[in-house]
Amino acid sequence: MTLVRYTHPTLRPLASFARSPWTGLESEIDRLFQSSLGDFAGTTGTRRVPVDLYEDKDNTYVRADLPGVNRADIAIELVDGYLNISASRKTKTADREETVSLTRSVSVPDAAVQADKITAAYENGVLTVTLPKREEAKPRKVTVAVK
Amino acid sequence: MSLISSILPSLNRPATATREPARDLGPTLKPAYELNETADGFALTVYLPGVEHSGLELQADADSITVTGRRAWKKPEGWTSLYRESDDVTYELVLSHDNIIDLDKVQAELRDGVLRVALAKTEAVKPRKIAVS
Numbered sequence: 001m002t003l004v005r006y007t008h009p010t011l012r013p014l015a016s017f018a019r020s021p022w023t024g025l026e027s028e029i030d031r032l033f034q035s036s037l038g039d040f041a042g043t044t045g046t047r048r049v050p051v052d053l054y055e056d057k058d059n060t061y062v063r064a065d066l067p068g069v070n071r072a073d074i075a076i077e078l079v080d081g082y083l084n085i086s087a088s089r090k091t092k093t094a095d096r097e098e099t100v101s102l103t104r105s106v107s108v109p110d111a112a113v114q115a116d117k118i119t120a121a122y123e124n125g126v127l128t129v130t131l132p133k134r135e136e137a138k139p140r141k142v143t144v145a146v147k
Numbered sequence: 148m149s150l151i152s153s154i155l156p157s158l159n160r161p162a163t164a165t166r167e168p169a170r171d172l173g174p175t176l177k178p179a180y181e182l183n184e185t186a187d188g189f190a191l192t193v194y195l196p197g198v199e200h201s202g203l204e205l206q207a208d209a210d211s212i213t214v215t216g217r218r219a220w221k222k223p224e225g226w227t228s229l230y231r232e233s234d235d236v237t238y239e240l241v242l243s244h245d246n247i248i249d250l251d252k253v254q255a256e257l258r259d260g261v262l263r264v265a266l267a268k269t270e271a272v273k274p275r276k277i278a279v280s
Contacts, residue, residue: 050233052231052232053230054227054228055226056223060229061226063233065197065233067196067261068194068258068259068261093183124196124260125194125196125198125259126260
């Protein structure tokens with residue numbers, strides 16, 4: 001038995017000058033896999049809103065990807081320790097109108113947030129919710145003298 | 148051979164190996180997109196949250212449409228990341244077609260992180276009504 005080195009099909013030197021009919025077929029099969037199977041791994045079709053959480057000294061920030069939503073169609077509520085973000089995306093084409101609902105909840109401990117001072121901004125399809133921390137929840141710096 | 152070409156129009160394209168290598172964008176993410184066909188063309192909707200006009204590139208070639216988008220937002224100084232679900236990597240979407248797009252009539256609009264592209268079909272592939280005498 002002999003071992004033959006495997007060459008990647010698209011790098012086969014023959015393919016570049018003598019066009020084999022299979023080069024096109026290979027790329028066609030690649031394309032098929034990219035288009036139909038690629039969607040299983042990607043974000044296409046899912047309605048979940050990806051969120052990022054950040055914090056600094058004074059605030060906690062929730063950044064949610066909500067592309068293509070009107071500001072008026074975004075609702076943010078703080079209920080029972082959960083920050084609920086819901087939005088609807090309305091798209092109109094010539095013959096039909098489509099509405100997609102997007103929701104996401106993030107657990108926010110009531111004790112840590114000043115609920116009446118929450119603000120939100122929407123820019124380039126990303127929503128940023130600013131949750132100011134309560135004084136008690138902020139990190140306190142205590143200097144302890146060592147005797 | 149002509150029969151195979153008619154079944155697989157992509158055989159008329161240059162071989163993949165002879166194409167110029169793609170620019171090095173680092174890791175890329177395929178954005179969510181929708182493609183709808185109308186009588187006159189295609190409506191492409193690409194969801195690019197966080198991408199501004201300056202970070203967006205749309206390239207229409209004879210056989211492919213390439214959308215590249217960079218997120219404009221950078222984490223400000225002093226912010227600590229606690230939990231991430233999104234990625235900072237560049238969005239890249241490559242859609243190939245069989246030379247059916249009229250490149251002079253491509254229209255695109257980016258609004259609130261959604262790119263809408265109107266791709267007009269070339270006259271050759273539009274359905275033609277033939278009057279029967």
